[in-house]
Amino acid sequence: MKSTSWLISWIGDTDHRCAEGKLAGQVGPIATALQGSKRYDRVYLLTNYEHARSQEYCKWLEALTGYPSKAVDLYSVELTSPINYAEIYDKVSHELIKARLPQDHIELTFHLSPGTPAMGAIWIMLSKTRFPAKLIQTSKEHGLESVDFSFDLANDFLPEYLQRSNARIQRLSSTPTAAPEFDKILRRSPGMQQQVDLAQRVAAHDVPVLILGETGTGKELFAEAIHASSRRSGQPFIAVNCGAVAHDLANSELFGHKKGAFTGAHENRKGHFEEANGGTLFLDEIGDLPLDSQVRLLRALQAKEVTPVGSSKPVKVDVRIVAATHRDLAADVAAGRFREDLFHRLAVGILRLPPLRERGEDIDLLIDHFMDQINADAQGQPEACHKNISQEARNVLLQHGWPGNIRELYHSLLRSVIWSKDNEVTAADVKAALLNMPGREDGVLGRTLTQGFDLQALLDDVTRHYVVKAMKQTRHKKTQAAVLLGLSNYQTLSNWMTKLGISDDELT
Numbered sequence: 411m412k413s414t415s416w417l418i419s420w421i422g423d424t425d426h427r428c429a430e431g432k433l434a435g436q437v438g439p440i441a442t443a444l445q446g447s448k449r450y451d452r453v454y455l456l457t458n459y460e461h462a463r464s465q466e467y468c469k470w471l472e473a474l475t476g477y478p479s480k481a482v483d484l485y486s487v488e489l490t491s492p493i494n495y496a497e498i499y500d501k502v503s504h505e506l507i508k509a510r511l512p513q514d515h516i517e518l519t520f521h522l523s524p525g526t527p528a529m530g531a532i533w534i535m536l537s538k539t540r541f542p543a544k545l546i547q548t549s550k551e552h553g554l555e556s557v558d559f560s561f562d563l564a565n566d567f568l569p570e571y572l573q574r575s576n577a578r579i580q581r582l583s584s585t586p587t588a589a590p591e592f593d594k595i596l597r598r599s600p601g602m603q604q605q606v607d608l609a610q611r612v613a614a615h616d617v618p619v620l621i622l623g624e625t626g627t628g629k630e631l632f633a634e635a636i637h638a639s640s641r642r643s644g645q646p647f648i649a650v651n652c653g654a655v656a657h658d659l660a661n662s663e664l665f666g667h668k669k670g671a672f673t674g675a676h677e678n679r680k681g682h683f684e685e686a687n688g689g690t691l692f693l694d695e696i697g698d699l700p701l702d703s704q705v706r707l708l709r710a711l712q713a714k715e716v717t718p719v720g721s722s723k724p725v726k727v728d729v730r731i732v733a734a735t736h737r738d739l740a741a742d743v744a745a746g747r748f749r750e751d752l753f754h755r756l757a758v759g760i761l762r763l764p765p766l767r768e769r770g771e772d773i774d775l776l777i778d779h780f781m782d783q784i785n786a787d788a789q790g791q792p793e794a795c796h797k798n799i800s801q802e803a804r805n806v807l808l809q810h811g812w813p814g815n816i817r818e819l820y821h822s823l824l825r826s827v828i829w830s831k832d833n834e835v836t837a838a839d840v841k842a843a844l845l846n847m848p849g850r851e852d853g854v855l856g857r858t859l860t861q862g863f864d865l866q867a868l869l870d871d872v873t874r875h876y877v878v879k880a881m882k883q884t885r886h887k888k889t890q891a892a893v894l895l896g897l898s899n900y901q902t903l904s905n906w907m908t909k910l911g912i913s914d915d916e917l918t
Contacts, residue, residue: 416519420456615759693733797835
């Protein structure tokens with residue numbers, strides 16, 4: 411398909427005044443851009459002014475620049491405020507999606523100068539995330555200029571944002587009190603104790619919490635403890651696994667529906683938000699929530715109200731959100747799979763639960779706890795007998811990598827007890843019970859930490875390896891390579907290649 415170029419811009423007050431002859435000798439930011447050497451196939455203009463006024467501006471612009479009317483499109487966007495970042499982000503994204511953007515054959519350019527600083531900031535954000543684009547600006551002093559800077563949201567900003575979260579939570583409270591609800595979280599390791607301390611601090615404040623961690627690290631246990639030690643403890647705690655909800659039913663499950671809203675909606679149904687009213691709603695695997703449900707969730711957080719499917723009347727709700735995911739939300743935001751504005755709404759307090767393999771002091775404690783639990787559960791059952799675990803068997807467990815974390819440890823112990831023929835669980839019993847999962851201690855994750863270790867260089871080496879591999883596998887077709895790498899488009903891949911300094915020689 412033939413490549414085309416689009417210029418997308420707000421119409422600003424200066425543009426209107428120039429067209430109306432109120433600024434003698436000036437043509438305004440948009441006309442300055444169109445009079446440059448670059449010729450665009452389409453000029454896509456957004457206005458939050460009176461539509462008739464902006465229509466007159468478009469006629470003036472076409473006459474001045476020689477652009478045909480069929481190349482200049484005008485779209486009205488209603489804003490309650492031209493400095494409301496969240497609203498501008500939502501409305502502009504909606505318009506660009508309606509225009510079926512992004513597309514590989516369309517080269518986008520966003521004009522930063524017209525409109526308010528908030529509008530310009532949103533263009534920058536969108537150009538680096540969901541709608542990759544070039545950026546330009548104009549001024550009386552310097553005329554038309556391109557805006558070039560290297561900025562990768564996933565690698566340059568969000569990791570730093572996540573690292574700042576611990577300090578952010580600590581500022582919420584300087585004198586936390588011990589919360590007995592956290593006693594269920596068995597720990598000795600400093601890493602897990604630190605996360606419990608942070609959770610206790612943030613529990614006292616009625617703010618959203620985002621819990622990050624691999625599957626089986628205890629995210630729901632933390633959510634329950636946060637709720638139980640908060641002022642909402644006497645109210646409902648509703649847990650929802652977003653990954654287990656069918657995408658076409660997600661809105662109905664969360665926000666409810668009216669009778670007849672869709673096939674099978676035989677009666678009114680309250681959603682999980684209304685069921686959790688006054689309490690806490692735990693949204694596990696939030697990263698699996700479809701984008702349209704993410705929009706509704708953002709609205710629920712901002713306005714504290716939900717609108718059931720099939721209804722036009724919102725329902726007020728008072729719910730605290732605790733969300734969790736095993737996914738890399740930073741990468742999902744950069745790829746457009748998770749809304750950045752929703753991420754920031756959820757990430758007031760961020761907890762990062764360490765995997766079991768990084769909790770050496772805790773494994774012994776958990777082994778003893780689970781063995782006591784398994785023995786207690788077996789009491790009264792036919793042929794049941796109390797089982798002990800040998801030191802050799804314990805050593806096998808201590809040396810395992812635990813890709814399934816605490817959940818895997820419990821079920822491995824349970825299988826070991828079942829496999830054992832005597833009163834003692836042996837090393838052979840444990841080895842037979844362990845699942846042959848792919849190992850984690852490979853050439854990358856098994857590196858020794860010594861002085862001078864360069865983490866960023868290691869990450870760059872891994873990224874470079876797979877970028878080159880994808881390019882070779884697709885015979886240098888960037889669009890196909892981007893799909894293999896899970897990137898949103900080929901332009902993101904190009905940015906990575908430039909940043910990593912990947913040469914043509916490496917791709918041969």
